[in-house]
Amino acid sequence: MAPDRAHGTAPYRAGRSRAGAPTRDARPRPGLLFVPVRATDAGPVLRMFRTPLGERTAVGFTARDLLTATLGAGHAAIRLAEPALRLLVEPLGVDRVVVDPALSAPAVTRVPAGGDLLPTRVVR
Numbered sequence: 001m002a003p004d005r006a007h008g009t010a011p012y013r014a015g016r017s018r019a020g021a022p023t024r025d026a027r028p029r030p031g032l033l034f035v036p037v038r039a040t041d042a043g044p045v046l047r048m049f050r051t052p053l054g055e056r057t058a059v060g061f062t063a064r065d066l067l068t069a070t071l072g073a074g075h076a077a078i079r080l081a082e083p084a085l086r087l088l089v090e091p092l093g094v095d096r097v098v099v100d101p102a103l104s105a106p107a108v109t110r111v112p113a114g115g116d117l118l119p120t121r122v123v124r
Contacts, residue, residue, distance in 0.1 A: 031062075031081070032079040032080065032081055033060030033061060033062060033079065033080055033081070033082055033085065033099065034060065034061040034062075034063065034064050034066075034067045034077040034078075034079060035058070035059070035060045035061075035077055035078050035079070035080045035085055036059060036061075036067065036071060036075050036076070036077050037076050037077060037078050038076065039076050044076065044078055046058065046085075046088060046089065047059075048089070048092070048094065049098075049101075051096070051098075055096060056092070056093070056094045056096070057094060057096040057097065057098050058085055058086075058088075058089045058094055058096070058097045058098070059097070059098050059099075059101055060080065060082060060085055060097060060098075060099050060100075061077075061099070061100055062099065062100055064077070066100055070101060070102075082097060082099065085097055
């Protein structure tokens with residue numbers, strides 16, 4: 001499986017060939033992942049992300065410092081195994097989990113940098 005060019009990692013997909021031998025893509029699954037969450041009064045809520053093409057994805061990190069390096073300091077996280085993370089996001093229609101993404105872009109803001117909410121048009 002080729003690396004995920006958007007995130008620099010290949011999804012974890014262990015498998016076997018028809019003959020029963022491990023496939024070339026079979027890699028050991030990571031242990032518990034650091035999964036970004038946001039705190040709410042009801043408890044932690046998983047943060048969902050999007051690929052550059054807009055596909056919703058869940059993200060997990062194999063180490064806290066990787067999460068901090070990618071998303072910045074101060075992000076809450078819970079520890080989940082990758083199969084548990086997949087089970088949590090499956091009902092949401094998300095079938096992609098990226099482990100240790102290499103790239104992250106800032107969130108899109110609704111207010112332009114100049115502070116104007118709408119383009120100005122002069123009527124004469």
